[in-house]
Amino acid sequence: MASxxxxxxxxxxxRGNYLVWMLAMALLVVIGGYCAYTMEHEGHHxxxxxxxxxxxxxxxxxxxxxxxxxxxxxxxxxSSVFNQSMHKPWARLSVVLAICLLISGLxxxxxxxxxxxRLFIAMTTYNFRSIFSWNIFxxxxxxxxxxxxxxxxxxxxxxRYIASIGxxxxxxxxxxxxxxxxxxxxxxxxxxxxTAILAPLFIALSLVMGSAVFAxxxxxxSRWQGTPVPANTIRQFSKLMLWxxxxxxxxxxxxxxxxxxxxxxxxxxxxMFTGPMALPFWLGHITLFGVCVWLVSRQRIIEAxxxxxxxxxxxxxxxxxxxxxxxxxxxxxLIPQNLFPGKEVTSSTFGDAGFASxxxxxxxxxxxxxxxxxxxxxxxxFLRVLPVSAHVIxxxxxxxxxxx
Amino acid sequence: MSRVPVADxxxxxxxxxxxxxGLGLAxxxxxxxxxxxxxAKTPASSDKRWGLLIETEKCSSGCDACVRGCNEEHGIDDAxxxxxxxxxxxxxDLKDELTGNETSLPVMCQHCESAPCVDVCPTGASxxxxxxxxxxxxxxxxxxxxxxxxxxxxxRSFIHETxxxxxxSAPRGKGTVESCTxxxxxxxxxQDRQPACAVKCTEEAHSxxxxxxxxxxxxxxxxxxxTLGGSQIRADLQLNTGVRYQGL
Numbered sequence: 014m015a016s017x018x019x020x021x022x023x024x025x026x027x028r029g030n031y032l033v034w035m036l037a038m039a040l041l042v043v044i045g046g047y048c049a050y051t052m053e054h055e056g057h058h059x060x061x062x063x064x065x066x067x068x069x070x071x072x073x074x075x076x077x078x079x080x081x082x083x084x085x086x087x088x089x090x091x092s093s094v095f096n097q098s099m100h101k102p103w104a105r106l107s108v109v110l111a112i113c114l115l116i117s118g119l120x121x122x123x124x125x126x127x128x129x130x131r132l133f134i135a136m137t138t139y140n141f142r143s144i145f146s147w148n149i150f151x152x153x154x155x156x157x158x159x160x161x162x163x164x165x166x167x168x169x170x171x172x173r174y175i176a177s178i179g180x181x182x183x184x185x186x187x188x189x190x191x192x193x194x195x196x197x198x199x200x201x202x203x204x205x206x207x208t209a210i211l212a213p214l215f216i217a218l219s220l221v222m223g224s225a226v227f228a229x230x231x232x233x234x235s236r237w238q239g240t241p242v243p244a245n246t247i248r249q250f251s252k253l254m255l256w257x258x259x260x261x262x263x264x265x266x267x268x269x270x271x272x273x274x275x276x277x278x279x280x281x282x283x284x285m286f287t288g289p290m291a292l293p294f295w296l297g298h299i300t301l302f303g304v305c306v307w308l309v310s311r312q313r314i315i316e317a318x319x320x321x322x323x324x325x326x327x328x329x330x331x332x333x334x335x336x337x338x339x340x341x342x343x344x345x346x347l348i349p350q351n352l353f354p355g356k357e358v359t360s361s362t363f364g365d366a367g368f369a370s371x372x373x374x375x376x377x378x379x380x381x382x383x384x385x386x387x388x389x390x391x392x393x394x395f396l397r398v399l400p401v402s403a404h405v406i407x408x409x410x411x412x413x414x415x416x417x
Numbered sequence: 418m419s420r421v422p423v424a425d426x427x428x429x430x431x432x433x434x435x436x437x438x439g440l441g442l443a444x445x446x447x448x449x450x451x452x453x454x455x456x457a458k459t460p461a462s463s464d465k466r467w468g469l470l471i472e473t474e475k476c477s478s479g480c481d482a483c484v485r486g487c488n489e490e491h492g493i494d495d496a497x498x499x500x501x502x503x504x505x506x507x508x509x510d511l512k513d514e515l516t517g518n519e520t521s522l523p524v525m526c527q528h529c530e531s532a533p534c535v536d537v538c539p540t541g542a543s544x545x546x547x548x549x550x551x552x553x554x555x556x557x558x559x560x561x562x563x564x565x566x567x568x569x570x571x572x573r574s575f576i577h578e579t580x581x582x583x584x585x586s587a588p589r590g591k592g593t594v595e596s597c598t599x600x601x602x603x604x605x606x607x608q609d610r611q612p613a614c615a616v617k618c619t620e621e622a623h624s625x626x627x628x629x630x631x632x633x634x635x636x637x638x639x640x641x642x643x644t645l646g647g648s649q650i651r652a653d654l655q656l657n658t659g660v661r662y663q664g665l
Contacts, residue, residue: 056591058577063500067562067575127560127575127592135559138540145539145563201533201654202569350571352524352650353511353665359519360478360510362499363571369500 020404021105024237024396031237031393038390045383048376049124057127061373065364066346070373071125073339074381077222078118078388079152079193080215080338083186084223085110085230087253089162090186093179099249102403103231108163108182109401110230111223112156113391119152121384144195151189158182167399190216197341204281205345210271214264218334220257221301224250225331230392232324234402243405247323254330255308258301265298265337281348289368290344297336304329343371461548466631467599468549468659469615470638470647471522475625478510478521483626486617487525490600491587503574503589505597506614520665523614523626526551526572526597527650528659534564534573543594549631549659550599558593565594569651572596599628599659631659 024031052060062069088107092100100107123129139146162178165171194215197206228250235242272282285294304326311318318326347369349358358366396402484506488495493503506525512518528551534543535551542558545551553564565573573596576589583589586602600612611619615626629638641647647661 053592056578057575058498058501063498063577064504064565064574065500065571067565127562127594128558131557131559134540134557135561138557140538140541142536143539143563145537145561149539196563199537200567202567202651346566350569352509352570355515356511356513356520358509359512361507363504363507364500365507365509365571 021400022402022404023398023400024234024402035390035393038386038393041386042383042390044379045386048379048383052376052380053129059374060377061371065369066343066371068342068346069371070377071121071380073342074384075118075121076193076342077335077338078114078121078384080190080219081222081226082111082114082118083190084219084221085114085227086182086186087220087224088227090179090183093175094183099246102405105163105166105401106234106403107227108159108166109395109399110227110392112159113388113395115152115156116391117384117388120387121380124380144192144199148192148196151192155185155189158185187216190219202350203345204278205285205348208268210264210268214268217257217261217264218338221261221330221334224254224257225327228327229324232320234396238402238404240404242320246405247318247320251308251318251323251326254326255305258305258330261334262301262305284348285344289347289370290340293336294340294344297333297340300329300333300336304333347371461546463547464632466549466659467604468528468631468638468661470627470641471660471662472625472645473520473522473662473664475623476521477623480623481508482617482621482623483523483614484508486613490613492582492584501577503576503595522662522665524570524572525660527570528599530657532656533567533569537563537567539563550601552598552601553595555588555590555593560592560594562594569654
């Protein structure tokens with residue numbers, strides 16, 4: 014049995030960089046709010062979106078934040094449900110980060126609506142045949158479960174419920190990510206999306222994105238605290254990341270190879286490899302594959318990885334998975350919908366032939382970045398008011414703790 | 418206690434009587450108006466299934482009469498960027514890859530029986546009436562565009578800019594999604610009234626669009642479908658569309 018001695022504290026901005034960070038995030042949030050207001054006031058014609066590419070960069074940001082929220086819960090799940098003691102000090106931070114990411118993702122999603130002022134209608138009028146409606150319950154329910162989970166972690170008198178609420182949170186995040194993937198998986202009219210494998214693919218994406226964001230946040234908080242992240246923790250997080258990356262690459266390869274095999278989808282699939290989405294598609298996959306190979310080599314040969322290398326691998330994993338998500342969401346809309354198989358469209362006023370194009374506007378970048386900044390701003394606030402930041406005093410590794 | 422003089426009392430009673438008479442008249446007027454309203458707003462019935470038949474052999478390339486008819490009827494501006502402006506109907510020219518045979522046809526909301534847009538709409542703003550017409554409730558559409566992602570026919574338009582001078586029969590607004598309504602305001606007013614696209618097509622001597630009740634075997638659309646046949650766009654999706662095409 015491993016013994017991890019950890020102390021939970023509120024963040025003390027000993028170097029002052031906490032305040033600088035918070036001010037920078039607040040500024041980005043204000044810019045994001047202004048971008049959202051402008052897009053809502055002027056109309057979506059100022060964005061890069063149109064009636065062919067109806068979901069653009071804000072959706073990529075929103076879905077990334079929602080997926081990362083589910084994945085950020087990895088440490089809490091591993092400690093509470095799978096009793097991995099190495100992750101125990103990080104459970105509280107894991108839950109708080111999940112809440113912050115989800116709130117921000119939902120806000121970006123809402124602010125990109127054509128009528129964000131009708132949020133009350135979205136929250137009170139439901140169509141239960143729509144996976145979108147179910148997701149509203151899944152997202153708000155996830156926040157509620159996480160709040161209760163956090164309470165059990167913070168209050169010693171409630172500690173006995175940690176395992177139960179942790180198991181519920183695990184179940185909830187699986188269903189939530191399945192629901193998010195299914196938003197795209199049920200679209201029969203779009204051959205690049207019409208597949209159930211998007212649900213497990215999105216689960217794998219959430220594991221990678223969540224693990225990467227969590228690792229970067231752990232490093233950031235440790236910097237604020239002035240305490241280095243223990244070497245064993247870095248090694249364990251790297252191993253976890255490796256498994257998540259392998260899962261993501263597996264589902265992505267199966268998704269694309271099966272599409273290539275089925276004649277109905279093969280021509281659209283080939284355009285994914287060579288068409289306008291080829292750059293993000295290949296960039297994403299090659300980056301993830303490169304990180305995998307690199308992590309395997311570090312684990313097998315040297316058995317060690319330093320903090321800089323660890324953070325670099327997380328940034329690369331985050332970038333690669335974001336590219337995959339971008340090519341999935343945007344790429345599927347660039348491919349023309351084939352209404353007339355066996356016929357060539359020679360004329361149309363609505364681009365029925367040829368690829369669509371999409372260039373995200375500055376307003377969309379602003380809204381998306383504002384959402385990311387909001388998650389960090391909320392996190393910074395919670396770290397100042399709640400004792401969730403772990404200060405690991407003496408980590409002692411044990412074979413049973415290792416994720417592998 | 419002071420007594421009210423008789424003359425004043427009489428005046429007061431007369432005023433009260435006039436007030437009550439006025440109230441009664443107003444009540445009767447409002448009741449008759451309500452009855453008229455009820456008559457005009459007969460609910461859609463599942464006895465009918467409204468649909469269109471497009472005879473592609475009569476539809477000529479370069480003609481956009483149906484599009485113009487639709488735009489005029491609903492106050493749709495056809496200027497601006499093709500990718501961001503509303504297009505309830507669009508004309509498409511096709512060439513068969515094997516035979517080289519060329520076809521021209523209008524594509525609009527296909528008014529599917531199993532409409533994917535209705536299934537995915539989170540608030541139920543996209544809905545199907547009992548008579549098969551698929552509509553968007555403009556009061557509950559939140560502008561999420563999920564219906565546009567789900568529509569296999571690209572038949573829906575999101576309003577990207579502020580609109581002015583909308584027509585009362587076609588409530589439209591920025592930030593919401595819209596599509597062909599099959600001119601419900603016309604067919605609800607008078608059962609034999611045709612949608613604007615069909616009227617315009619006939620006016621310009623093409624008569625390529627036939628509107629009618631698919632459930633009525635004696636209707637002209639059913640008769641034509643019986644003799645000419647009619648296929649669906651993306652029939653493989655099994656959505657049972659209300660818009661059928663002859664010669665596709």
